[in-house]
Amino acid sequence: MKRSTRQRLTRLxxxxxxxxxxxxxxxxxxxxRMQANFFSLEGLGPNLTMLVVTxxxxxxxxxxxxxxxxxxxxFVLALMRLSPIAVYRWLATAYIEFFRGLPSLIVILAMAFGVPIAFGWTPPGGQVGAGLLGLVLVAGAYMAETLRAxxxxxxxxxxxAARSLGMSPGWTMASIVMPQALRIVVPPLTNEFVLLIxxxxxxxxxxxxxxxxxxxTMARDLLTSGPTAGTATSLTLAAILYLAITLPLTRLVAWMESKQNRSR
Incomplete structure (x- = not known):
């Protein structure tokens, strides 16, 4: 049997x-039952409006x-990681390893409840501000390594070459190195944006x-109240909306990576 025939039979x-x-x-x-519980048409419009608007x-x-x-x-952490001063490198490395090793959920809870209890200080913005601060701390650790690379x-x-022309180290970094580095890291930073979503x-x-x-949270609340209470339709709608946001971004990342590979 020919190899092409064997491959065709395998595919079939x-x-x-x-x-x-x-x-x-x-x-x-x-x-x-699937349609009644996950794709209920009753109250679909009001559910979709609440999920989108809020x-x-x-x-x-x-x-x-x-x-x-x-x-x-x-940006700050990446520059510290590349600093010629050892103490700055150690501090940045310790921060990055610490927050990359913790679940985001733990950091959010610590900012919302642990820090106010321990220090009597609440982040600006109340609970929402505390939760966002937790996400910032974790995202900063991951993006710092991306920027450093x-x-x-x-x-x-x-x-x-820039230094030989008399440019200062700071101006060299800002005008020569960083613009090129940002073009390189746009795809992984876009991935980080998708993860944050x-x-x-x-x-x-x-x-x-x-x-x-x-x-x-809106989808969870609509499980017990609202036009489709008692069904998982709100979860289905939320999943569709997440995909509508993230899929174009992931395709954009793939396109940018392929463009970078071609340019190399």
């Missing part, structure tokens, strides 16, 4: 197995705040007012 067999599995799974699903709006707002704050912190990926000869769901543990609730 795999397709047949996949089709058989799909048929078996489809025959076992109670489609009526949930999606707050989710994107919280993500933007956490990303900008984390990126600003990451981007800075180190810029050829050292460019910084040396999903991490905002962790804010539900600190208790949010009705107008402050993000997408996951």
């Amino acid at each position: 067999t795999l397709y047949a197995v996949l089709l058989a599995v799909a048929v078996v799974v489809g025959s076992l699903v109670d489609w009526g 949930g999606v709006r707050n989710t994107l707002f919280y993500t933007f705040i956490a990303f900008v704050g984390g990126l600003a912190l990451a 981007g800075i180190q990926a810029v050829p050292k000869g460019q910084a040396e 999903k991490d905002t769901a962790l804010l539900f543990v600190i208790g949010l007012a009705a107008s402050q609730r993000e997408l996951t």
Whole structure:
């Protein structure tokens, strides 16, 4: 048997197995019950309106705040990690390893409840501010390593050439190294933005007012109240909305990475 024929038969067999599995799974699903519990059309419009107007709006707002704050912190940490002063390198490394090793949920709870109890200080913005501060602290640790890798990926000869022209180290970093590093790290930073979109769901543990609730908390509340109470339709809608936000971003990341690979 020719190799091409053998490969064709193998592919056909795999397709047949996949089709058989799909048929078996489809025959076992109670489609009526599935539709009634996960895709109920009763009250779909009001549910979708509440999820979009409050949930999606707050989710994107919280993500933007956490990303900008984390990126600003990451710049400082990345420069400390690359500092010629050993103490700065040790402090930045300790911070990054500490917050990368902790679950985001623990950090959020610590900022919302632990810090006020221990020090009598509440972060600005109340519970929401405390939760966002927790996300900023964790995101900053991850993005700092991304920025550090981007800075180190810029050829050292460019910084040396700038220094030979009389540019100061700070101006060399700001005008020569950092712009190139940012172009390199845009795809992983976009991935971090996508992760933050999903991490905002962790804010539900600190208790949010009705107008402050993000997408996951809104969907959870609609499980017990609202037009589709008693069904999981709100969770299905929330999942669809999350995908509508994150899938274009992940495709953008893939496109940027392929463009970078071609340019190299």
